[in-house]
Amino acid sequence: DSGVTQTPKHLITATGQRVTLRCSPRSGDLSVYWYQQSLDQGLQFLIQYYNGEERAKGNILERFSAQQFPDLHSELNLSSLELGDSALYFCASNSGTGYGGYTFGSGTRLTVV
Amino acid sequence: AQTVTQSQPEMSVQEAETVTLSCTYDTSESNYYLFWYKQPPSRQMILVIRQEAYKQQNATENRFSVNFQKAAKSFSLKISDSQLGDTAMYFCAFMTPSGNTGKLIFGQGTTLQVKP
Numbered sequence: 001d002s003g004v005t006q007t008p009k010h011l012i013t014a015t016g017q018r019v020t021l022r023c024s025p026r027s028g029d030l031s032v033y034w035y036q037q038s039l040d041q042g043l044q045f046l047i048q049y050y051n052g053e054e055r056a057k058g059n060i061l062e063r064f065s066a067q068q069f070p071d072l073h074s075e076l077n078l079s080s081l082e083l084g085d086s087a088l089y090f091c092a093s094n095s096g097t098g099y100g101g102y103t104f105g106s107g108t109r110l111t112v113v
Numbered sequence: 114a115q116t117v118t119q120s121q122p123e124m125s126v127q128e129a130e131t132v133t134l135s136c137t138y139d140t141s142e143s144n145y146y147l148f149w150y151k152q153p154p155s156r157q158m159i160l161v162i163r164q165e166a167y168k169q170q171n172a173t174e175n176r177f178s179v180n181f182q183k184a185a186k187s188f189s190l191k192i193s194d195s196q197l198g199d200t201a202m203y204f205c206a207f208m209t210p211s212g213n214t215g216k217l218i219f220g221q222g223t224t225l226q227v228k229p
Binding site for chain 2: 102
């Protein structure tokens with residue numbers, strides 16, 4: 001157990017639907033990062049939150065949004081889902097600076113049918 | 114733009130032998146951090162080793178070591194005495210600390226198969 005908890009582990013949904021992925025960071029970590037990994041590809045950075053505030057944005061589609069709550073857990077909302085959104089979505093956390101590397105959750109496998 | 118390139122999509126090695134995975138990066142920053150992550154079939158991302166750019170000494174973690182060539186912007190991973198459990202995809206990653214951002218930029222990965 002890495003200390004970063006992601007739920008659900010697997011999600012199958014239809015095109016056009018909306019889903020919410022949840023991430024609880026490791027205890028004490030203030031930063032949460034979301035990454036998307038399509039089949040056999042590298043990890044693409046989506047968005048980062050630090051202590052409730054958005055700090056950096058990557059290649060995140062307008063149909064996607066995220067937030068970090070006062071208890072530091074984060075949610076990634078994906079709407080109007082398309083087949084191409086099928087991927088593994090990772091959440092990672094660190095203390096805020098990233099110097100020590102990131103701790104990753106086990107990911108959410110999203111399948112859009 | 115900062116980029117990370119792993120030029121070897123797939124590699125294989127015999128058990129107990131040594132293998133080196135290549136990684137190059139592009140940046141104009143002088144202060145940054147480099148990482149190697151391992152992703153086994155379970156898909157969990159596991160930190161293997163990290164290197165601070167201001168440190169000249171190459172990082173080592175047990176059977177894993179890096180060859181950091183700052184001028185060449187090269188950061189290769191050497192795995193000694195390869196074990197079957199080393200079979201995984203390996204990602205090189207780069208990060209520049211900037212305020213409280215510091216997002217990781219990943220390469221495309223190298224799939225390593227260790228053969229018995």
